Amino acid sequence: MTIPSLARYSLTAAAALALAGCAGMGGKSVEKLPAADASAQLVDARGADRGRADFYKTTTGLRVELVARGFAAGTYGMHIHTVGRCDAPDFTSAGPHWNPTGAQHGRDNPMGAHHGDLPNLVVDEGAIGRATLTLVGTRLTGDGGLIDADGAAFVIHAGPDDMKTDPSGNSGGRVACGVIELPAQ
Template identity: 40%
Template sequence: MRLPLALAAALVATPAVAAEPVTAELKNGAGEAIGKVTLTAAPKGVLLRVEAKGLTPGWHGLHFHEKADCSKSDFTSAGGHTHGGGDRQHGLLNPKANETGDLPNLYVGADGTGATEAFSSLTTLDALKDADGSAVLIHAAPDDHTSQPIGGAGARVACAAVK
């Protein structure tokens, strides 16, 4: 059986997707496990799943950060947001481009648990697993998706190292 030329070309041009997702433990500032994050490579980005407990109810900023280092209790060891180069600025609603670390907010219910699944076309799993890895951080307040540099999301309250 012969495939139509356009279909055959599309199959050859489609990048390979990693079969195995990457799972990382989510920790609070005391170093206690409070959940997990799972990242799965997709043909045009990365799929992120977050499952957390023990957080304050309400909306929380969620970002990819530069380093797989959650060693400091305030998580500043994870560096800033992944950027992606060029003139990118923070904010999913910012017309001046998006950083690769920009993600939608996470909602946490009255019982302190939150879960979400979000897709980012701004980065890839391979980019997040570079030489120094990256981190998924949850912030104390919601991200307004426009303010610089972190959308008013406040302190870092949970961290998962992605290697």
């Protein structure tokens, strides 16, 4: 799985949002952004809104657009987990990281990475956490797809992922979780 640096993700998302905001100026009609192919509404243990992850099919895999609200400044591990359940308070119902190839955890682990391993989310003081992620070679549904019979979840952890320690990168407890769902038909 190839994932460029998180700094590039943040800049890409910020630029897209800035352009979207400018497009609505001047009373001209605004073209609607495409609807997400799947999404995960993130909540904390109290059920409070902590953001959203939208998934879009691309020619090379999936693009994930993340907005994370209510997080203190810091670095947080993010992962896709194998089960589409987010039972509070600890979200362990989401199961382990999505790992269809049986790899170990972490991009810096010579035996890794899981398909569910993602870069860390960095939240600046007074800011909303934003990231654009590319999951190369990943399908949303179908054989080997992200959403299978028991679903999948997007999880944000309490601390940074060290990108090498199996099975979870020492990223701490699960502080926000959202079931990845297809849009209603």
